Amino acid sequence: MSRVLIIGAGGVGNVVVKKCAQHPEVFTELWVASRTVSKCEAIAAEVDKLYGVKVQTAAVDADSVPELVALLNKVKPVLVINVALPYQDLTIMDACLECGINYLDTANYEPEDTAHFEYSWQWAYQDRFKEKGLMAVLGCGFDPGVTNIFCAWAQKHLYSSIETIDILDCNAGDHGHPFATNFNPEINIREVTQVVRHWQDGEWIETPPIMSDECVHFTFDYPVAGPRESYLLYHEEMESLVKHINGLKRIRFWMTFGQPYLTHLKVLENVGMTRIDEVEFEGQKIVPIRFLKALLPDPGSLGSNYTGKAVIGCVFKGEKDGKELHKYIYNVCDHAECYKEVQAQAVSYTTGVPAMIGAMMMLKGIWKGEGVFNVEQLDPDVFMDELNKNGLPWQVVDFEGKLPE
Amino acid sequence: MSRVLIIGAGGVGNVVVKKCAQHPEVFTELWVASRTVSKCEAIAAEVDKLYGVKVQTAAVDADSVPELVALLNKVKPVLVINVALPYQDLTIMDACLECGINYLDTANYEPEDTAHFEYSWQWAYQDRFKEKGLMAVLGCGFDPGVTNIFCAWAQKHLYSSIETIDILDCNAGDHGHPFATNFNPEINIREVTQVVRHWQDGEWIETPPIMSDECVHFTFDYPVAGPRESYLLYHEEMESLVKHINGLKRIRFWMTFGQPYLTHLKVLENVGMTRIDEVEFEGQKIVPIRFLKALLPDPGSLGSNYTGKAVIGCVFKGEKDGKELHKYIYNVCDHAECYKEVQAQAVSYTTGVPAMIGAMMMLKGIWKGEGVFNVEQLDPDVFMDELNKNGLPWQVVDFEGKLPE
Numbered sequence: 031m032s033r034v035l036i037i038g039a040g041g042v043g044n045v046v047v048k049k050c051a052q053h054p055e056v057f058t059e060l061w062v063a064s065r066t067v068s069k070c071e072a073i074a075a076e077v078d079k080l081y082g083v084k085v086q087t088a089a090v091d092a093d094s095v096p097e098l099v100a101l102l103n104k105v106k107p108v109l110v111i112n113v114a115l116p117y118q119d120l121t122i123m124d125a126c127l128e129c130g131i132n133y134l135d136t137a138n139y140e141p142e143d144t145a146h147f148e149y150s151w152q153w154a155y156q157d158r159f160k161e162k163g164l165m166a167v168l169g170c171g172f173d174p175g176v177t178n179i180f181c182a183w184a185q186k187h188l189y190s191s192i193e194t195i196d197i198l199d200c201n202a203g204d205h206g207h208p209f210a211t212n213f214n215p216e217i218n219i220r221e222v223t224q225v226v227r228h229w230q231d232g233e234w235i236e237t238p239p240i241m242s243d244e245c246v247h248f249t250f251d252y253p254v255a256g257p258r259e260s261y262l263l264y265h266e267e268m269e270s271l272v273k274h275i276n277g278l279k280r281i282r283f284w285m286t287f288g289q290p291y292l293t294h295l296k297v298l299e300n301v302g303m304t305r306i307d308e309v310e311f312e313g314q315k316i317v318p319i320r321f322l323k324a325l326l327p328d329p330g331s332l333g334s335n336y337t338g339k340a341v342i343g344c345v346f347k348g349e350k351d352g353k354e355l356h357k358y359i360y361n362v363c364d365h366a367e368c369y370k371e372v373q374a375q376a377v378s379y380t381t382g383v384p385a386m387i388g389a390m391m392m393l394k395g396i397w398k399g400e401g402v403f404n405v406e407q408l409d410p411d412v413f414m415d416e417l418n419k420n421g422l423p424w425q426v427v428d429f430e431g432k433l434p435e
Numbered sequence: 436m437s438r439v440l441i442i443g444a445g446g447v448g449n450v451v452v453k454k455c456a457q458h459p460e461v462f463t464e465l466w467v468a469s470r471t472v473s474k475c476e477a478i479a480a481e482v483d484k485l486y487g488v489k490v491q492t493a494a495v496d497a498d499s500v501p502e503l504v505a506l507l508n509k510v511k512p513v514l515v516i517n518v519a520l521p522y523q524d525l526t527i528m529d530a531c532l533e534c535g536i537n538y539l540d541t542a543n544y545e546p547e548d549t550a551h552f553e554y555s556w557q558w559a560y561q562d563r564f565k566e567k568g569l570m571a572v573l574g575c576g577f578d579p580g581v582t583n584i585f586c587a588w589a590q591k592h593l594y595s596s597i598e599t600i601d602i603l604d605c606n607a608g609d610h611g612h613p614f615a616t617n618f619n620p621e622i623n624i625r626e627v628t629q630v631v632r633h634w635q636d637g638e639w640i641e642t643p644p645i646m647s648d649e650c651v652h653f654t655f656d657y658p659v660a661g662p663r664e665s666y667l668l669y670h671e672e673m674e675s676l677v678k679h680i681n682g683l684k685r686i687r688f689w690m691t692f693g694q695p696y697l698t699h700l701k702v703l704e705n706v707g708m709t710r711i712d713e714v715e716f717e718g719q720k721i722v723p724i725r726f727l728k729a730l731l732p733d734p735g736s737l738g739s740n741y742t743g744k745a746v747i748g749c750v751f752k753g754e755k756d757g758k759e760l761h762k763y764i765y766n767v768c769d770h771a772e773c774y775k776e777v778q779a780q781a782v783s784y785t786t787g788v789p790a791m792i793g794a795m796m797m798l799k800g801i802w803k804g805e806g807v808f809n810v811e812q813l814d815p816d817v818f819m820d821e822l823n824k825n826g827l828p829w830q831v832v833d834f835e836g837k838l839p840e
Contacts, residue, residue, distance in 0.1 A: 318726075
């Protein structure tokens with residue numbers, strides 16, 4: 031019997047619960063918990079209607095280790111899938127350790143008061159998970175997650191050595207709002223306003239943030255979506271990939287942004303609405319970016335009118351049997367089709383499906399180990415097959431385009 | 436003895452107090468009061484240093500009639516100059532009526548919860564001021580204020596009948612911030628986001644607001660400042676001018692905006708930051724535009740680095756002795772010179788100086804009457820002379836440019 035507890039009932043939580051419910055032979059009992067239990071109940075009602083699967087629900091404040099421990103001791107799952115806020119990764123890991131439960135998440139921990147995406151906090155749990163004989167799988171969404179697995183698969187099957195990786199993330203969708211973020215605005219805006227870094231010849235190179243006139247960008251011709259302006263951005267999977275892909279000389283991450291999105295972001299930064307520190311207002315302390323989040327459309331609500339494609343993949347340059355080889359592995363995901371299947375847009379879908387597959391790998395014992403793992407450290411083969419079977423088909427092609435030097 | 440109480444210690448309050456202090460023979464005793472008494476004390480300290488004039492200070496909540504009445508009974512001024520928030524016009528008028536004190540303001544009343552600029556609320560005080568033998572002078576800043584007086588003066592001296600008036604307000608200044616408003620952001624943003632109206636052939640014509648792609652604008656070649664894109668806007672002085680300028684067929688108001696200002700405004704509106712209703716946030720009720728105000732630069736702080744000119748005036752078309760006549764009366768005001776004189780930018784300066792002159796007209800008995808008056812109902816001649824003597828020199832020229840039909 032495999033009882034799994036999903037923590038988080040936002041856009042991604044909705045996808046994870048529904049995709050797990052599609053595999054009742056693997057996920058024999060499902061729980062979903064979040065601060066707002068009504069959101070869990072709404073998902074459970076839909077799952078019952080769609081698949082005839084009963085999902086149990088609970089309220090939990092994921093900032094509180096004692097509350098989490100009480101819930102874990104009550105539910106006794108074999109695995110926690112954490113799709114709550116990245117601020118809450120450590121409290122949930124602490125509770126899993128205390129209760130002897132395996133762990134999987136989709137985004138690395140960051141502290142609330144600094145925009146600082148780093149694995150160091152979670153890697154520091156390595157010995158504790160090892161000692162308890164537990165497995166923690168970090169960053170098992172799309173990027174990080176599937177992009178790391180594309181790298182692991184390319185290293186295993188295509189290359190004798192990989193020299194450069196360019197991860198390219200294109201959302202060519204249209205949600206019909208003048209400005210909205212595809213996932214939690216607070217996390218999204220922190221991510222895209224930070225100083226950009228990429229890795230080259232053993233060190234991190236800093237370049238200006240994407241709202242700066244001096245930022246690095248170029249036009250990439252995406253499959254299906256066509257040519258799109260793509261901006262150099264720091265993204266967390268690079269931090270683990272530089273450790274785990276042998277011989278790597280350079281890794282970069284690119285994301286597409288439309289000019290209106292950048293204009294909105296720049297204005298919001300100019301007026302101070304992206305600030306993450308507290309501002310005195312009418313005798314209260316308010317964090318501007320949180321108030322902005324309260325005004326913006328709920329990312330979970332974007333799905334119903336979302337059209338267009340998300341195209342995410344990796345371009346590799348490397349060598350096989352003494353020959354230079356350029357390959358591109360990618361997935362194309364359609365917003366409207368995602369909504370039809372699980373009432374979510376593609377950004378939630380591409381994050382939630384890999385979390386379900388990662389959990390399936392753990393429950394089936396295909397992924398096993400003691401300690402803390404990034405997904406590229408685990409065998410990619412079955413995971414890659416499951417992507418094709420669960421709505422995220424991928425392709426591998428010869429890459430004939432051009433990337434900036 | 437002429438004891439005057441100024442209520443409001445923002446950018447305009449600072450100018451009014453200093454300009455009054457330059458005429459100790461007229462303003463023999465000065466008081467300044469505001470919610471935050473430290474702002475009054477800072478102005479008083481500067482006035483002492485600049486002019487050796489002692490200004491007395493007090494704290495008052497101008498939303499509270501009892502607090503205002505207590506202050507007026509203590510200070511016993513002959514006149515209150517109200518440069519507080521437009522929401523507070525009625526409470527201050529109520530207190531003046533109760534205590535038998537004359538009244539002058541620079542901006543008409545608007546309720547807090549709807550963006551609605553109209554004189555009707557204040558005109559409704561006509562009988563009460565008359566019965567008490569008191570005088571209330573409304574809208575004695577630059578626009579409304581000086582622009583109305585330009586109209587009265589043109590009617591008295593230049594024209595037998597005025598057919599059209601175009602008021603043109605150009606701020607060609609640069610304050611060095613990506614986005615800031617020249618006066619209270621809450622009032623400023625309400626004003627510029629409202630539906631546009633102008634008056635033609637006896638009725639108000641509505642056109643789209645300035646952030647709309649369909650808004651009405653044209654390029655006007657301003658004296659000194661040069662050609663600037665000017666947008667049709669509703670402005671409060673039109674409401675009284677259509678009543679008081681005989682035979683008027685059309686009146687319009689135009690204001691210059693730069694593209695970056697409009698872009699910022701559009702984004703802030705898109706994300707909901709210009710909303711004036713309450714939003715639930717972390718268990719509190721927050722009015723977004725107020726929170727935005729807390730983030731933006733204090734308009735009073737813009738002066739020190741402000742450069743460039745403000746150019747405001749009226750273009751008239753009409754007839755004198757059977758001949759068609761086109762005249763333009765305007766003032767050019769330099770931001771940096773204003774700052775040098777009274778540590779304020781030109782927008783505060785052009786509002787504060789006319790308030791002082793209007794008060795001077797009342798104290799000298801040049802403007803007298805019982806009831807509520809708009810400034811174009813009073814004799815313009817001495818006021819026009821005082822503008823030249825007090826830092827706002829004006830010119831009248833033949834107008835040879837072109838205006839939209």
